[in-house]
Amino acid sequence: MSSPGRTDKGPLDAETLAFLTRPGLTRLWSAVRTRLERNGLQPTGTMRLQHLDAPEREALSLLLARPVTGPTATVRLPDLDTRLRASAAGRGLTATLEALGPPLTDRRAARDAAAAERSRVWSTARTELESTSLSDRPWAAQWLEDLRRGGTLTRQDPHTATTVVTQAIRTLAALFPEGDTPPAPASWGRGELATRATGSAHGLDDGTLLSRLVLRGIALAHDTEFPTDAPARRALWRTASVTPDEVSSTVLTYGLRPTGTTWQEAALRERADHHRETHLTLRDLRALHLTMPPGTRVRVCENPRVVEAAADAARRAPLVCTAGSATTVVLTLLDALAASGCTFVYHGDFDWPGIALANRVIRRYAAEPWRMRAPDYEHLATRTRQHGTPRLPLTGPPVKAAWDPELTPAMEALGIALHEEAALDLLLEDLG
Structure with a gap:
């Protein structure tokens, strides 16, 4: 491991790869990989490896260029990064683990990106809500906040979440037009309403995420419980002047x-x-x-x-x-x-x-x-x-x-x- 440094590009040579993948280093690389993925791929902090056996002590001694004789070893990641750059590996700690595979995941960046995506979903939803007849309805603001806190939409991918919540807002706006709370009797068929919202007559069928969101809004608007069975769901639709399909079954x-x-x-x-x-x-x-x-x-x-x-x-x-x-x-x-x-x-x-x-x-x-x-x-x-x-x-x-x-x-x-x-x-x- 005392060869001159090289650039971080290109595969590891066979001798270096064989040394770095020896069984005595398996636990080290696994622990380092976990730490790097948590640290935003930055080689910072210190790790302790315990209950080392003889092959592990030998491999760590050669890698760290210092004797490891006891059952526990402390490894500073900045020192390991420097050691790898100066060795035959010719690259830093993060690049070395990438070369050993599989690719590292920056979990901190992934969490930040997911949070930003979720923020965009709710920002879009709030903007959509403010542009409709629901903007001055207290129950509508509560409905959207309940969705945000409940996690129903966060389990969806951002595109699906944005699409469904937007469709739900537009559907509720059609059911609760300006100056009409609760709505006057209308002649909406559920299939007709679904086509208007989604382009599909089945978009508001029982069991769809969109139908659940819309029904939660209707329940809040009428200060009633969310329905738990099919007859109650049909009754709630009728409360909002929507006629479910009652002829096919x-x-x-x-x-x-x-x-x-x-x-x-x-x-x-x-x-x-x-x-x-x-x-x-x-x-x-x-x-x-x-x-x-x-x-x-x-x-x-x-x-x-x-x-x-x-x-x-x-x-x-x-x-x-x-x-x-x-x-x-x-x-x-x-x-x-x-x-x-x-x-x-x-x-x-x-x-x-x-x-x-x-x-x-x-x-x-x-x-x-x-x-x-x-x-x-x-x-x-x-x-x-x-x-x-x-x-x-x-x-x-x-x-x-x-x-x-x-x-x-x-x-x-x-x-x-x-x-x-x-x-x-x-x-x-x-x-x-």
Whole structure:
């Protein structure tokens, strides 16, 4: 290491590279790399290496040109920098580590740059806010400050954060024009509003960051809680005179005979009398007055095939199908039926997602299980095996059935998934 100095450019020669990468120096370079990246790549400060073994002491002695004999060594980074410049390495400490690889990261500069980017995001947002009808709304200033403190946008890259917060401000400005707090009834459709803000009709769909930001603003403007479920989000949109899409999602029904006198109720009764299933939208449900006959018992199933079979067999019992998930439109219908005094029984798939869905419905509506107990499962499993039906294995983590402590152990023991069609003939008997 006593060769004349060279410039900091170019690769290290093979002999120097072999010396600097010897195992005895591995801990040193790792610690130095960490210190340099914290120090803005400046070789300042002192380090202590402890619990040195013999190869490490030998390598450090040669590198530092002084004997290292104990288990601990103190290394001044300025001295190491000077030593490397005067050695065969021919370059300073930072350049040497760059040559050894991988490239160093100036973490201090990266933090400063990130902070500057975040500052630009909020500066842009404040400027945008001041240029709109929101400039004199105290809730709007609070909304922006809450976003800054909450960290929701700081987890995004600066370009995305700037774009989304700007779109949110412009969307809220459209909903709260000058002199209109809260806004007068408007005829905004959510897709129309989203297109205006983002160029896409889906820009304000549930689950998007933009929709969450806008809803937080609406909640603050109306001094209400931020919604935690889909029905509450739809209600908050309507508070701001925005109509969500309420026609694309439907719930499959059969045999509903409400007692109301409007044409919608009459149409439901007529379809029930002719054994025809009916798909209801959220828009339909808001217009319906679902007053049912006293003591109506509604069957709830998971698979549309049950509804189809009930219609083919001209069964009369009222039936609601979740189609595999308790969506907003499904829960809205069941809520309305429960409010009218209906009681429920539930059947679904004997697999773990099916048990989870059954738990949700049974708990929410105090529904009775419908052929959904351990003996029902064991009977169906035996019958499918006797019929030579191919085995469908259970997959995923087990789910405890809230209504029957013996069901989940029985399913784990047999390991067979049974879909609702396996019990179709039994369900049709009950629907008769």
